[in-house]
Amino acid sequence: MTAKQIAIIGGGPAGLMAAEVLSSSGHAVTVYDGMPTFGRKFLLAGKSGLNITHSEDYQRFATRFGAASDRLRTALDAFTPADVQAWASSLGTETFTGTSGRVFPTVMKASPLLRAWLKRLEAQGVKLMTRHRWTGFADDGLTFDTPNGLTTLHSDATLLALGGASWPRLGADGGWVPLLRDKGVGIADLQPANCGFDVDWSDVFKDRFAGAPLKSVATTSDAGTFPGEFVISRHGIEGSLVYAHSAALRDRLARQGTATLIVDLAPGRNAERLMKDLSRQDGKVSFSNRLRKGAGLEGVKAALVRELGSQAALNDPAQLALLIKALPIPVTRPRPIAEAISSAGGIRFDAVDERYMLKALPGVFAAGEMLDWEAPTGGYLLTACFATGRAAAAGINQWLKSQV
Numbered sequence: 533m534t535a536k537q538i539a540i541i542g543g544g545p546a547g548l549m550a551a552e553v554l555s556s557s558g559h560a561v562t563v564y565d566g567m568p569t570f571g572r573k574f575l576l577a578g579k580s581g582l583n584i585t586h587s588e589d590y591q592r593f594a595t596r597f598g599a600a601s602d603r604l605r606t607a608l609d610a611f612t613p614a615d616v617q618a619w620a621s622s623l624g625t626e627t628f629t630g631t632s633g634r635v636f637p638t639v640m641k642a643s644p645l646l647r648a649w650l651k652r653l654e655a656q657g658v659k660l661m662t663r664h665r666w667t668g669f670a671d672d673g674l675t676f677d678t679p680n681g682l683t684t685l686h687s688d689a690t691l692l693a694l695g696g697a698s699w700p701r702l703g704a705d706g707g708w709v710p711l712l713r714d715k716g717v718g719i720a721d722l723q724p725a726n727c728g729f730d731v732d733w734s735d736v737f738k739d740r741f742a743g744a745p746l747k748s749v750a751t752t753s754d755a756g757t758f759p760g761e762f763v764i765s766r767h768g769i770e771g772s773l774v775y776a777h778s779a780a781l782r783d784r785l786a787r788q789g790t791a792t793l794i795v796d797l798a799p800g801r802n803a804e805r806l807m808k809d810l811s812r813q814d815g816k817v818s819f820s821n822r823l824r825k826g827a828g829l830e831g832v833k834a835a836l837v838r839e840l841g842s843q844a845a846l847n848d849p850a851q852l853a854l855l856i857k858a859l860p861i862p863v864t865r866p867r868p869i870a871e872a873i874s875s876a877g878g879i880r881f882d883a884v885d886e887r888y889m890l891k892a893l894p895g896v897f898a899a900g901e902m903l904d905w906e907a908p909t910g911g912y913l914l915t916a917c918f919a920t921g922r923a924a925a926a927g928i929n930q931w932l933k934s935q936v
């Protein structure tokens with residue numbers, strides 16, 4: 533096939549991965565990004581210990597993408613977690629598996645990997661254009677806002693890899709949603725994923741405990757029961773254990789208007805034992821002392837029981853034991869998408885074909901977080917962005933061949 537002009541808009545993990553595949557196929561690839569540098573969210577992800585993929589059994593791994601798991605399967609099969617590690621290694625970044633099964637670069641950050649990646653792409657002939665903000669379609673071309681004013685560019689095929697809408701100051705702000713909706717592309721509203729939640733704490737509780745971690749607890753929602761820790765914030769609750777429940781809590785809030793995260797504050801003891809230990813406490817000593825001696829709870833855990841328990845429950849050992857084992861935290865709404873780790877929603881899978889081409893816009897493809905899938909934290913997000921970037925690139929190759 534003769535070399536074609538390919539425009540990739542969005543220089544995050546999905547767009548750069550597609551650029552790698554398409555330039556290897558001999559095409560003239562240009563990656564455009566609205567920001568002054570590429571991969572800003574990838575770099576930020578690296579600030580908190582880049583979690584590049586996950587080592588769990590692949591059959592389980594492939595189910596982590598909720599309703600989109602089946603649809604993503606072909607892309608994931610073609611670029612598995614083992615492939616992600618081999619790819620990082622080919623760029624000089626070795627990885628290791630943490631005790632949780634999460635896979636990290638040994639240097640724990642993204643910058644050396646991104647630097648080596650951009651260098652390799654340029655060596656393969658990829659043109660990297662920053663400060664080119666895509667603004668839509670006109671005259672059969674793509675329009676960009678650039679430092680030299682508005683410009684229209686033409687390509688033989690285009691990949692959109694514009695990300696979701698979390699952390700908008702890093703470049704991905706969901707500004708593409710109305711541009712594609714106008715063209716008849718089906719898009720599910722972008723929503724916060726892997727996010728914190730608001731809780732109506734009393735002023736006394738939040739003034740005293742905002743920032744306090746709740747360690748060694750178990751939490752339950754429609755998503756299941758998971759052990760770990762989370763943090764009390766001024767607004768409510770946040771941290772990786774809350775993120776694990778965020779899709780379930782968000783969806784229940786949308787369905788029913790209310791949702792609760794159930795917290796077991798003493799996972800090592802059963803309710804019966806707790807009740808006996810609490811019953812043995814002298815009713816004349818303070819509640820805090822009874823809770824500390826009878827249940828081993830103090831600090832933020834004790835304050836949380838006091839904050840959420842009714843007076844009757846606090847005074848009755850049997851009710852108190854049950855409360856400690858299953859304390860319901862009522863959440864009122866997810867934190868705004870700008871604060872979330874990732875986005876749910878995006879271009880619906882029925883709006884793209886098997887090649888990741890938009891059915892409403894032949895020759896225009898999409899990949900990465902702008903597609904309608906979500907996954908927990910743990911390396912699943914980046915793996916699916918890499919995998920869909922590669923799958924869309926393969927789709928572009930296929931489509932270009934079918935055009936000759």
Ligand SMILES: Cc1cc2nc3c(=O)[nH]c(=O)nc-3n(C[C@H](O)[C@H](O)[C@H](O)COP(=O)(O)OP(=O)(O)OC[C@H]3O[C@@H](n4cnc5c(N)ncnc54)[C@H](O)[C@@H]3O)c2cc1C
Nearest residue numbers: 542544545546566577583666695703704900901911913914
């Ligand atoms: C704090 C934080 C920590 C994270 N940690 C992890 C982790 O450890 N592991 C993991 O798997 N995932 C992690 N993620 C998620 C992961 O970073 C994202 O899922 C991933 O970067 C999405 O890749 P993408 O290529 O689809 O989009 P993005 O990385 O968002 O890239 C999209 C690009 O498109 C550009 N763009 C957007 N609109 C336009 C436009 N109109 N014109 C031109 N350019 C445009 C943006 O500037 C951006 O460079 C984390 C996210 C955050 C916020």
